[in-house]
Amino acid sequence: MTAPKRKSRANGEGTIYQRKDGRWEAAGYVLAADGTRKRVRVYGTTRREAADKLTEKIANSNRGLPVATADSTLGDYLTYWLNGVAVHRLRENTHVRYAACVRLHLMPGLGTKKVARLTAKDVRTFLDRLRATCQCCTQGLDAERKACCAVGECCQKQLSALTVTYVHSVLKSALEHAVREDELPRNVARNVRATAPRPRRFRPFTATxxxxxxxxxxxxxxxxxxxxxxxxxxxxxxxxxxxxxxxxxxxxxxxxxxxxxxxxxxxxxxxxxxxxxxxxxxxxxxxxxxxxxxxxxxxxxxxxxxxxxxxxxxxxxxxxxxxxxxxxxxxxxxxxxxxxxxxxxxxFHDLRHSTATLLLEQGVDLVVIKELLGHAHIGVTAGVYAHVRLRLQRDAIDALGHALGGQDDDLDDPPATAVVR
The missing domain is CATH 1.10.443.10 (Intergrase catalytic core)
Known part of the structure; x- marks a missing residue:
């Protein structure tokens, strides 16, 4: 009996085969972020899906666009992600902040680590060190004026918890893309719990x-x-x-x-x-x-x-x-x-906070305030103005306590069968 003829692969298609777990794997050579050509692997639930993913990577490589791989350093991958992915998805000012975060913190702290070997412990250790390190010393900010840290008098200018959380979120976003592209099985940065920053305090205008x-x-x-x-x-x-x-x-x-x-x-x-x-x-x-x-x-x-x-x-x-x-x-x-x-x-932004605070104090529904302010989710509105809602709850509880503590013999108790809705 003649063996069935294997389907030939198109030129440049790479290697495609079905794994034991049922998924399809495709592999081929592409231009890597460090300028060399490296073999990449992609996966799909069907042969077509795996082939399409590999074809896209090879097409980008042929156009001179580097493709980051799991054995790239995190520094190379972040460069690829910033210039090839994030730049098309972020507003320009947001991209500038991301780039500064990568340049000042992620590159010096984790840039030499291999993406595939990065662990949750690496990320946690990096964030702990970032939280405790004086930025004047690390970045040489006092070197030009020859003061403070440059003369051995460390000023202990540490990053705020909000900034550390921001650095963590940028790293999570970059690694999440690696997971979506099947370069990583999971996002290790998501397994690290960052210290929750204190909410930014603002003092909106009172009604007066x-x-x-x-x-x-x-x-x-x-x-x-x-x-x-x-x-x-x-x-x-x-x-x-x-x-x-x-x-x-x-x-x-x-x-x-x-x-x-x-x-x-x-x-x-x-x-x-x-x-x-x-x-x-x-x-x-x-x-x-x-x-x-x-x-x-x-x-x-x-x-x-x-x-x-x-x-x-x-x-x-x-x-x-x-x-x-x-x-x-x-x-x-x-x-x-x-x-x-x-x-x-x-x-100036506190005028916006003043609007929301004054509306809440007037008893306006949170959903209405969310629509007026243009928040994406009501959780954002509720989170930002939690302190106002707590104060209103306190006023309501005090009012109820005053009512329950008062004496009014003219009022009868409600019947035991009454249903409160």
């Missing part, structure tokens, strides 16, 4: 301070922006990215579609909103509709005064010549405004 803020803002050129920030909780970038076409003042709504931010390569750039949930339509308070109409009249006058120097950007909030407002300049202007108004200094 908020009224004082709005009163003082009426005399400011950006009174409509300040009122919109406090009354709706819009982010700074969302406010600066608003176009007149986004506003429907007749029906009292605003469509939040984009954010204005300064990036390293593009300067002032319109970007998508922070998350998909941040792209939303909100109702405008009556006071904001009035102030926005006044602001449009003011902008028309500024256009006439500027003449040929006016640059029509279509933005709601601009410089006196129509150009976009720089977020950093708005921050400085906001601080000066608070000083002139005699109000305590808060961050």
């Amino acid at each position: 301070e908020a009224r004082q803020f709005l009163d003082a803002a009426r005399a400011d050129r950006l009174h409509a922006l300040y009122a919109l920030a406090l009354r709706t909780g819009l982010r700074k970038g969302e406010l600066l990215g608003l176009h007149w076409e986004d506003l429907d003042l007749s029906n009292g709504t605003a469509s939040i579609r984009r954010s204005l931010q300064r990036t390293r390569t593009g300067g002032l750039t319109h970007l998508p909103t922070k998350t998909l949930a941040s792209e939303r339509r909100i109702a405008l308070p009556t006071e904001c509709i009035r102030s926005l109409k006044e602001h449009r009249q003011q902008q028309d006058k500024e256009r006439e005064i500027a003449g040929s120097a006016w640059r029509d950007s279509g933005l709601v909030f601009t410089t006196p010549t129509g150009r976009p407002l720089d977020p950093a300049n708005l921050t400085r202007r906001f601080r000066s405004f608070l000083d002139r108004a005699g109000l305590r200094r808060i961050r």
Whole structure:
């Protein structure tokens, strides 16, 4: 009996065979992150799936794009991940922060480790060391001025728990991609418990301070922006990215579609909103509709005064010549405004916290606040304002205690069969 003819492989397809566990494995040679050619293995539930995965890697390699492998060092893999994967999925400013995190912390601490041999213990030891190490000493920050650590007087400038958690999250994201590409069986960084950072403390305006803020803002050129920030909780970038076409003042709504931010390569750039949930339509308070109409009249006058120097950007909030407002300049202007108004200094973002806090204190449902703020998940809203909810719970418990502790002989006890729903 003639043996069945084996299916021939296409040129460059590599080796494909079925494993004992039923999965299909494909292997071939690709350009590695260190410039050499290395053999990679990919897996699939079907022959086609394994072949497609390998074909994609070989195609990228033929285009000169290196493919990280499990026997690469973590430094090589992180370089590949940052420049070949994360750059296409992250906003530019986020990618810059990731790159700084890799360069300053992950490369020096774990860069020489082989990806396949990295263990949870390695990650935990690295994070513990990072938490206890003076960054001035590690990065030589005092070398130029010949002070502090450079002269043997360590300042013990250690990273905050929030920064250590951020470094951990970047490493987890990179290794998660290696798992998705079948380079690693599991993400060892996920098995390490990082110390939970203390939530960032903020002191939003009280109701009295908020009224004082709005009163003082009426005399400011950006009174409509300040009122919109406090009354709706819009982010700074969302406010600066608003176009007149986004506003429907007749029906009292605003469509939040984009954010204005300064990036390293593009300067002032319109970007998508922070998350998909941040792209939303909100109702405008009556006071904001009035102030926005006044602001449009003011902008028309500024256009006439500027003449040929006016640059029509279509933005709601601009410089006196129509150009976009720089977020950093708005921050400085906001601080000066608070000083002139005699109000305590808060961050501009704390206006957003003030909105949510004041709404919670007025008994507004958490779901409504989540939709207004554009949070992706209600857990974010609940987590950020947990301290407010706890205080409201305390007030409710105290009110109940006062009611139960009072004496009222005119009230009868409810019947034993009553059902409380």
